[in-house]
Every structure is written in C-alpha cells, then in structure tokens.
Amino acid sequence: MAGKLKFIHTADIHLGSILHLSCDPREDILDLVNNSTYYAFEYICSFAIENNVDFIIISGDLYDKEARSVRASKFFIEQCERLRENNIKVYLIYGNHDPLTKETDIFHMPDNVFTFDSNNANSIDYFNRDGELAARIVGQSYKTAAESRKMHKTYVVPDNSVYNIGLLHTQLNSNNKNYVPSTSIELKENVNIDYWALGHIHKFNIVNKDTPTIVYPGIPQGRDIGEEGMGGIILAEVEDKSLINLQYITTSLVVWKKVEIKIDEDKENIPENLSDLEDIMLKKAESIVEEYNNISKINGTIENPPLKGFVVQWIISGMGAINDIIKQSRDEIVQVLTKSLNDKLLNNLPFILSDSIEFKTSTFDLNIDKIIAENQIFREVDKVVQCCFRDDKMKMDLLKAMGDVYEYSDDVENYNEQKLQIDEKELSEIILKARQLAFEKLLERGD
Ligand SMILES: [Mn+2]
Incomplete structure (x- = not known):
C-alpha cells in the first residue's frame, strides 16, 4: 500500500570513537571499550532488517573524524550490504564531524546508499517495494567542520502529495552560528x-510532536559521562501521510551513569567504615540493574536489547x-574500593563497571550560610569566593593558577584536544569545593 511507510531515524553514530573511561579497563571489557559504537550500529541494522523497515536515515556525524578511518568506512559498507540484501535503503548527510570535503569515498558505496551533496540541497524520491512513489527525502551535507549556511531554507520539494522528510544536522534555537x-x-x-530528522545534539528530544514532527534521536551509544543514559534511535511509522507511531528504541551496549550516595541520608545507616560504605554501594548497584530490568519489561517489545552493562561514576557526599x-x-x-566493586560486579550481566569514585564528604555539618552569618573569619573567606564568581578577570586568573592543562570552553563540539575543557559550571563547582575545604580546615583548628 503506497501510503504505508516505516523508517528508522538515527544520527551521531560517531563510528570509530572509543569509550572514554577514567580507569584502566580490565582486559575482558576492552572489546566493548573499543568497539561499542560499531556494535550499536550493527544492532541498528539488525533491528531494521528484523522490523522490515523501508529505509534508514542518518542525519550526520556517521563517522567521528574528518579523516574517516578505513576500518569505519569498510564496516559501514558491510552493514549497508546487509541492508541491501534485505531491500532497505540508506539516506545519509554528513555533519560537522565528518564533512564532505572531498567528493570521493574510500570504497564503492553499495547502490542502496544515497549520500547528499555538500554544495546544494537535493531531493531524492523513495519508491516503495511496489514501485510507487512513497516519500521524498531532502538534505544537504556539511562541506567543512563549521557551517553557517541556513541549508534548511533551500530545502525544496515539489508538493505535499507524499510524506516529505528533511535531514538536517543543526544546532536548533541557539546563538552558536557554526x-x-x-x-x-x-x-x-x-x-x-x-x-x-535532526542530528547534532546527542540527546533524544522531540522538539515538535505535531506536524511537522521535529526530532533529535540523540547518540545511539554514549562515549563519556557527558552522554549519560540509554542512547537510541527513532522507529517511525507513517500511514496516509500521517505519522501513526514514533518509538524510541534503545541501542546502547554500555550506559553511562553518575550515581551519588549521600552517606547521611539514611540516618539509621550512616557508614562507620569502608565495609559499610561498600555495602551501601553494592545495594545501589543492585537497584540500578533492577530499575533497568523493570524498564525493559515495560518496553518488552524488543527481544534482545543489546545492553551489556553500566559504567558508573560514583560521588560519595554527606557528613x-x-x-x-x-x-x-x-x-x-x-583504588581498593574500585577493585573490590569490580571484582564483585563486573562479571554479571548487565555488568557494573565502577569507573571512578569521587569523595565530597565532610566531617562537620557545614551549614555554610549559618557559619558565614555567625563568624567574621568565614565571612572574609566567602567574600573572596564571591569575588571569584563576579569578577571575570579573577576567574581567569584562578584558571591560570590551576595550570596550563585546562582551557575554558563552553563549546563541546569545537575544542582543543590537547587541553582539558572547563566550563562555567565546572569552574563554579571547583570554587565552591575550595571554599568547603577552606572552611573545613578552619573548623579543624577548633576555635
Ligand atoms: Mn555529533
């Protein structure tokens, strides 16, 4: 039936990028660290075949680097061959991470793959398996890593007699013009x-539910703690030119998770030593797995979700x-706690990899507002802290004092790889942590 259409919308696959762990991973986890972005894409293709979709659209950043690796290119082609055997087409634009600077590919693309040009926007007709015109796909690739052209303004389709899909790698509603x-x-x-069908923002977001549907699918496999949570793709179904189903399908093999434990939250169970603390962490780990099992039971449509485990960054806070x-x-x-947790949790399915533990605990009840109000010395320290927040020059001096390894940046896409990025939020956290440390030291002195 001409009016029926089923497709997958994905973006930001970043083929070839590895998982950026803080710890040295155990050997049995290395394969996942190095290959999860590949496995996630392989899963997407298997899912497409199992669900008999018409086509897959990829809204930019298929590859991680401008210099596309030979391995990633070969892998992509092999997967597209699988899709081709199953009569599934692929429509693809390139984004800021894989701009189309040269018009040549390293390998021959199979004939079910359609790449959009970087000079002009094009519209491609999709004919379904009965040979009827069933959709049009319009798009344009990046030519360079920064693109200020408002490409979407040149997206033209002849009419609305069929379902029209626009592919755009864009930072929507932002002041960033790149x-x-x-x-x-x-x-x-x-x-x-x-x-x-948008790409670029690595988080799933339905911007507009009604027509036109505007969606970011997010990244299928997160690569660091900034890409926390279950990554996925969109499965869309259309009947008579209207969207009848839009489903988020999770595709992550490894899920990043920040977990905070407040040691004074449960007053009956405040840990007295490290064994107590480890018990609390183990219980928390259990609840992460339980929560996941419950979710997959509710969404139980997928038989074999690819999830293998969680990478957890622990924050231990409280008094x-x-x-x-x-x-x-x-x-x-x-070191000792991480190893012990990994010995106990890394062999399970899903596994929990404890990647880092950060302590933000204190011995005293630091009711900071109260201390500042009651004591002149603390008030003076806080004045300096407040200056750091207000005075941009002081803020930058502070950053300089922390060492050359840091660089201030709030553009996650466009940064100097030689340096560690610090944004406003992290810098504020460091300043507040310094204040806490100073207060603790002062309190230790007693008077
Ligand atoms: Mn991206």
Whole structure:
C-alpha cells in the first residue's frame, strides 16, 4: 500500500570513537571499550532488517573524524550490504564531524546508499517495494567542520502529495552560528516538510510532536559521562501521510551513569567504615540493574536489547565520621574500593563497571550560610569566593593558577584536544569545593 511507510531515524553514530573511561579497563571489557559504537550500529541494522523497515536515515556525524578511518568506512559498507540484501535503503548527510570535503569515498558505496551533496540541497524520491512513489527525502551535507549556511531554507520539494522528510544536522534555537543555525519557527515555515530528522545534539528530544514532527534521536551509544543514559534511535511509522507511531528504541551496549550516595541520608545507616560504605554501594548497584530490568519489561517489545552493562561514576557526599578515614588515604581507598566493586560486579550481566569514585564528604555539618552569618573569619573567606564568581578577570586568573592543562570552553563540539575543557559550571563547582575545604580546615583548628 503506497501510503504505508516505516523508517528508522538515527544520527551521531560517531563510528570509530572509543569509550572514554577514567580507569584502566580490565582486559575482558576492552572489546566493548573499543568497539561499542560499531556494535550499536550493527544492532541498528539488525533491528531494521528484523522490523522490515523501508529505509534508514542518518542525519550526520556517521563517522567521528574528518579523516574517516578505513576500518569505519569498510564496516559501514558491510552493514549497508546487509541492508541491501534485505531491500532497505540508506539516506545519509554528513555533519560537522565528518564533512564532505572531498567528493570521493574510500570504497564503492553499495547502490542502496544515497549520500547528499555538500554544495546544494537535493531531493531524492523513495519508491516503495511496489514501485510507487512513497516519500521524498531532502538534505544537504556539511562541506567543512563549521557551517553557517541556513541549508534548511533551500530545502525544496515539489508538493505535499507524499510524506516529505528533511535531514538536517543543526544546532536548533541557539546563538552558536557554526552548526547550521536554525529555529523551530523556520523549520515550520517550510510547509511541505512533514518530518524534520535532526542530528547534532546527542540527546533524544522531540522538539515538535505535531506536524511537522521535529526530532533529535540523540547518540545511539554514549562515549563519556557527558552522554549519560540509554542512547537510541527513532522507529517511525507513517500511514496516509500521517505519522501513526514514533518509538524510541534503545541501542546502547554500555550506559553511562553518575550515581551519588549521600552517606547521611539514611540516618539509621550512616557508614562507620569502608565495609559499610561498600555495602551501601553494592545495594545501589543492585537497584540500578533492577530499575533497568523493570524498564525493559515495560518496553518488552524488543527481544534482545543489546545492553551489556553500566559504567558508573560514583560521588560519595554527606557528613559522617567516615570522612576522617577517607581524608587520610583518599587515593588508596579509591583504588581498593574500585577493585573490590569490580571484582564483585563486573562479571554479571548487565555488568557494573565502577569507573571512578569521587569523595565530597565532610566531617562537620557545614551549614555554610549559618557559619558565614555567625563568624567574621568565614565571612572574609566567602567574600573572596564571591569575588571569584563576579569578577571575570579573577576567574581567569584562578584558571591560570590551576595550570596550563585546562582551557575554558563552553563549546563541546569545537575544542582543543590537547587541553582539558572547563566550563562555567565546572569552574563554579571547583570554587565552591575550595571554599568547603577552606572552611573545613578552619573548623579543624577548633576555635
Ligand atoms: Mn555529533
């Protein structure tokens, strides 16, 4: 039936990038660290075949680097061959991480793969398996890593007699002009487009539910703690030119998770030593797995979700006497505790990999507002802290004092790989942590 259509919308696969762990991973986990982005894409293709979709659209950043690796290119082609055997087409634009600078590919692309040009926007007709015109796909690739062209304004389709899909790698509704600046209003102005398949933002987001549907699928496999949570793709179904189903399908093999434990939250169970603390962490790990099992039961449509495990970054905070133990040998405790947790949790399915443990505990009840109000010395320290927040020059001096390894940046896409990035939020956290440390030291002195 001409009016029926089923497709997958994905983006930001970043083939070839590895998982950026803080720890040295155990050998049996190395394969996942190096290959999860590949496995996630392989899963997407298997899912497409099992669900008999018409086509897959990829809205940019298929590859991680401008210099596409030979291995990633070969892998992509092999997967597309599988799709070809199953009569599934692939429509693809390139983004800021894999711009189309040269018009040549390293290998021959199979004939079921359609790549959009970087000079002009093009519209491609999709004919379904009965040979009927069933959709049009319009798109344009990046030519360079930064693109200020408002490509979407040149997306033209002849009419709205079929379902029209626009592929756009864009930073929507933002002041940043480097990534095809667009607004929801501009997208809606193109009345012939029914579905805007966006890419670039690595988080799943339905920007507009009604027509036109505007969606970011997010990254299928997160690569660091900044890409926390279950990554996935969109499965869309269309009947008689209207979207009848839009489903988020999780595709991550490894899920990143920040977990905070407040040691003074459960007053009956404040840990007295490291064994107590480890017990609390183990219980928490159990609840992560339980929560996941419950979710997959609810969404139980997929038989074999690819998830293998979680990478957890622990934050231990709150007040308790255990802080005296922690203070004395923080680094050694992190090492011993991490190893012990990994020995117990890394062999399970899904596994829990404890990647890092950060202690933010204190011995005293640091009611900071109260201390500042009551004591002149603390007030003076806080004045300096407040200056750091207000005075940009002081802030930058502070950053300089922390060492050359850091660089201030709030653009996650466009950074110097030689340096560690610090944004406003992290810098504020460091300043507040410094204040806490100073207060603790002062309180230790007693008077
Ligand atoms: Mn991306």
